Amino acid sequence: RFHDAKKDTEEGTISRKARSRIRFLNQAGILVKKRLIDKDMLFGLIGAGFEIDYPILEVIVRSHRKAHEFPKMYDHVEYLWMEK
Secondary structure, three states: OOOOOOOOOHHHHHHHHHHHHHHHHHHHHHHHHOOOOOHHHHHHHHHHHHHHHHHHHHHHHHHHHHHHOOOOOOHHHHHHHHHO
16 A cells, blocks of 8 residues: 555655665664664664564565565565664
8 A cells, every 4th residue: 555655645655754764773683783873872972763563564565576576576574674
């Protein structure tokens, strides 16, 4: 529903915000994996929000992977979750 939502709709706005959050978390996961930022500091900054958001974002990530036939899309979000 949100993946294919039109930009000018409420669903489109929600979809765009969710993708922005996923991209941020994916980039943070890359930085943690490469040890360019301290994971304890990162989780101190995003911890509670990440704990709340992850179950929903996980569904969105799976739908994007399926829609784009790209099984590794945003895989650092999952890495970040496992490192928490």
